Amino acid sequence: MTHNIYIYILIAAGVTYLIRMLPLVLSKKEITSPFLKSFLYYVPYACLAAMTFPAILFSTASVISAAAGFGVALIAAWKEKSLLTVALCACVAVFFMERILQFV
Amino acid sequence: MNRESFKKGMVDGLPICFGYFAVAFTFGMMAVSSGISTGQAVLISATNVTSAGQFAALEIIRSAGSYWEMAFTQLIINLRYILMSFALAQKLKRDAPWFHRYIIAHGVTDEIFGISVSQEGKISPFYNYGAMCVAIPGWVSGTLVGAISGQLLPAFMVSALSIAIYGMFLAIIIPASKKNHTVLGVVIAAMAISSLFQVMPVLKKVSSGFVIIITTILVAGAAAYFFPVAQEEASKEEKGEGSQEKNGKQQGMGEEV
Numbered sequence: 448m449t450h451n452i453y454i455y456i457l458i459a460a461g462v463t464y465l466i467r468m469l470p471l472v473l474s475k476k477e478i479t480s481p482f483l484k485s486f487l488y489y490v491p492y493a494c495l496a497a498m499t500f501p502a503i504l505f506s507t508a509s510v511i512s513a514a515a516g517f518g519v520a521l522i523a524a525w526k527e528k529s530l531l532t533v534a535l536c537a538c539v540a541v542f543f544m545e546r547i548l549q550f551v
Numbered sequence: 552m553n554r555e556s557f558k559k560g561m562v563d564g565l566p567i568c569f570g571y572f573a574v575a576f577t578f579g580m581m582a583v584s585s586g587i588s589t590g591q592a593v594l595i596s597a598t599n600v601t602s603a604g605q606f607a608a609l610e611i612i613r614s615a616g617s618y619w620e621m622a623f624t625q626l627i628i629n630l631r632y633i634l635m636s637f638a639l640a641q642k643l644k645r646d647a648p649w650f651h652r653y654i655i656a657h658g659v660t661d662e663i664f665g666i667s668v669s670q671e672g673k674i675s676p677f678y679n680y681g682a683m684c685v686a687i688p689g690w691v692s693g694t695l696v697g698a699i700s701g702q703l704l705p706a707f708m709v710s711a712l713s714i715a716i717y718g719m720f721l722a723i724i725i726p727a728s729k730k731n732h733t734v735l736g737v738v739i740a741a742m743a744i745s746s747l748f749q750v751m752p753v754l755k756k757v758s759s760g761f762v763i764i765i766t767t768i769l770v771a772g773a774a775a776y777f778f779p780v781a782q783e784e785a786s787k788e789e790k791g792e793g794s795q796e797k798n799g800k801q802q803g804m805g806e807e808v
Contacts (some may be wrong), residue, residue: 452591452612454760455621459608460598462625465631470647485775487634492727492734492756493774494628495603495720496741501749502759503646508710516711520718523554524725528720531573537718541771549692 512544553677560666560681567662567682568689574602575690577715579697582707585613589698596694600660600687606716610759612646620761627764635664641774644673651676658683733778741770 501518507513518538523533575596582592587609599605607628611621636659643652655676663682669676701709728735746761748754757765 450612450615450618452587453580455608455612456591456595456598458621459595459604459616459625462622462714463599463601463604463629464657466626466629467632467636467726468634468660470651471640471643471652471656471659473638474640481779482775484634485778485780486771488632488780489734489737489771490627491603491631492724492737492772493741494763494767495724495736497770498607498743499717499720499724500742501746501778503714503794506713506717508706512710513714515716516714517721520714520721521725524721525729527726527729528722530570530722533722534573534577534715534718534793536720537714538711541714542707545710 475481507541508545509548510550512541517542553675556675556677557684559680560678560683560687562681563666564663564685565681567666567686570662571686572693572696574716574719576610576700577695577712578605578696579694579699580701580712581705581707581716582609582694583698583701584713585609587612589702592698593691593695596691597687600657600690600715601629601632607763609754612759616758620758624761624764627767631661631726632659635659635661637665638668642668642670643676644675647676652733655679655683658687660686662686688727702806736778737770737774740773744769770777 503517504510504513507516516537520533520537523536528536577588578596578753579592582595583589586594586696595605599608604625607624608621610616611624616624620777639655640652641658643655657677663679663686666682667679670678724734724738728738744766745762748757748766
């Protein structure tokens, strides 16, 4: 089955817009359910974590360089560096690890 | 008054613009390496304006997932916008014409939401317009430049840059995990479960979009059930998110999750 990329884009954009628009237009009061509030609070963390690992290990040319980038990013993130700094540290680590791997 | 709000929105949106440019650059680059044209990548950014959602969409397009998978993945990944839009709905001036809400809805991102709710008192929709006018072009132009340079960059550069987005994700979840043990548990559990899907014989066949959905619902659901966020804490967290965004803004790192 072939898929049309414009239909993919339309679906993604449509769903995303509806999610943003409906509460804004319809809501008269706040969400009160503690479960729902908690669920929505945890969603971004669960989602980003699931997207990051193990996918990060296969994001570069080799698993070893990716693992180096992952480790460095973890340390930088733990030190609460800014988003851009953490990302750049990961890139630099991958770059150097791949240069080292050439000689191994 | 409207002009003032608009100006203020533009000024506050400027650091977000720079942060978006950097993230969107990675998106554009990855889109092109997934076989999407530059124009299509720009179209995705202009119509979606959401990083996590767009990266997930890329994955689904690349793996030729079903349209349902696309819709469902976007729903789950962007679920948090429901919460933000609810909060923003309270924050907007009631006397402003209602149609404005249909337009500012397009610009409900973590960062624009963050600066909007951290304003004093009720806000005018023109504040959001101002922020959107500056931040969204940063997102779209970043995608364009990333897509173009993605085709020009040598392979080793592309390899190094491909990890950037994951670095940013880590920069969001790790500091939060340090402060809150349940968040730490959520992060570890989500990584473990998605890893299981990667290696287990039958689970391996599940496509990556659904892995993210299943993992997110399972882990966030269990965490919400066993460790509900205390009422006061939830509102504090909301504010905390705002100040966190402000923090990010000061560093000029608007990253939308």
